Amino acid sequence: MVRTLGLTQLTMIGIGAIIGAGIFSLAAAVARDVAGPAVLLSFLVAGAASLCAAFAYAEFAGMVPKAGSSYTYCAAVLGEIVGWIVGWDLLLEYTAIVAVVAIGMSGYLGFLLEAVGIHLPAWALGAPGTGAGHRVDLLAVAICLAVAWLLTRGTRTSARVETVLTVVKIAIVLLVIVVGFTKVRTGNLHPFAPFGFGGAFTGAATVFFAVFGYDALSTAAEESVEARRKLPKAMMLSLAVSMVLYVLVCVVLTGMQRYSELNPNSGISSAFRSVGLSGLANVIAVGAVIGIVTVTFSFMMGAARLWYALSRDGLMPAWFGAIHPRRKVPHRATWLIGIVSAVLAGLLPINAVAELTNIGVLLAFVVVSASVLVLRYRKPHLQRGFRCPGMPVVPVLGMAFSVWLMSFLQWETWVRLGGWLVVGLALYAGYGYRRTRTVMPGGSVDLDDLDRMSESDDPAPAPTP
Secondary structure, eight states, X not given: OOOOBOHHHHHHHHHHHHSSHIIIIIHHHHIIIIIGGGHHHHHHHHHHHHHHHHHHHHHHHTTOOXXXXXXXXXXXXXXXXXXXXXXXXXXXXXXXHHHHHHHHHHHHHHHHHHHTTOOOOGGGBSSTTSSTTOOOBHHHHHHHHHHHHHHTTOHHHHHHHHHHHHHHHHHHHHHHHHHHHTTOOGGGGOSSOTTOHHHHHHHHHHHGGGGOTHHHHGXXXXXXXXXXXXXXXXXXXXXXXXXXXXXXHHHHHHHHSXXXXXXXXXXXXXXXXHTTOHHHHHHHHHHHHHHHHHHHHHHHHHHHHHHHHHHHTTSSOGGGGOOOTTTOSOHHHHHHHHHHHHHHHHHSOHHHHHHHHHHHHHHHHHHHHHHHHHHHHHOTTSOOSSOOSSTTHXXXXXXHHHHHHHTTSXXXXXXXXXXXXXXXXXXXXXXXXXXXXXXXXXXXXXXXXXXXXXXXXXXXXXXXX
């Protein structure tokens, strides 16, 4: 792969991964069904847990500038089997995230189509069980496949498209905040926690996937210029900007419209329409579609790079991780992830996919936080482009927060995760363990060699802004 991504593009990829369905769809669904106006607390709690883990990710990104993210970090510190479990786990979770945000985007696309008089047949409007006559979410399927096509055009081209779309998305979110605050009615914010504060915490476990896009960002390490310095900065910047916007939008959303009346499919546009701003509601719907495209882009890119790392190390067949000879991207993995995410998006409701996503990522956060703690004491003198503050308190808080949020998820979600991990262990025992001994006996990262790695890790073209 080629190093072409600078700090601006990396930050935009991070913001693109974080801000999307969380603001435009899931916030309304959680507020209506679980938290009420206390959805604001849901995002703050999820953001606090995410920040603790973000510090751990940033330290690793400044030390291990390799594709693979959590898989690479955990394999380097805790061993190959732990790394494989985390990588196999995240392969499913990233793919599920793409499906979640595609479902969220399809609601706004449907909103726009209805605004111009186009009505899809009932069978194409959603997954089975989400409405009368629903058989498949056709728009969500089309979104997943279109993003896969974009990503196979090449990293430089797709990153430029991502940057432009993210700028447009931020502008739309700022418009929502500025205009929306003029329509807030404080009476809509009472009672603040109609489902109790337990509902807000349950909501935090559900919206968590909306505040950890930096995890997918870390998979682009081998396409980043000066990855050790710029990846940690991009992670912190993208999370900070996104959390401020999330908090403000939650206040606007629940202040404009009573929580019980929010539309879970097109929450912000429907709220603006409810206060007589139909024209602006259509503009927001366009922004939502653009914004959610960037999330699907970031996580599908992350899933493909993770699959590439697993295949390169021999844990999965090399065929999956093949790099396109001209475009220099893992094209086969990208298309397979696009197809699987399209199936999930077309046939499953958004809440089921969101919970499946969150439990896997929370598990990865526990292991990464533990890994950075272990490595700090095992090899304190390793070169680090960023150091996690507040050791050992911050990593311990990251683990505690993640386990606590996992406890609020449904038991069916735990069963699905367990089944997936059993399949992964069987694959490792039957193929990966023996194959990786041949392909790369020392593993993907040798910690003893890190201090001898150069700052850029590879000859690189002139940095892009």
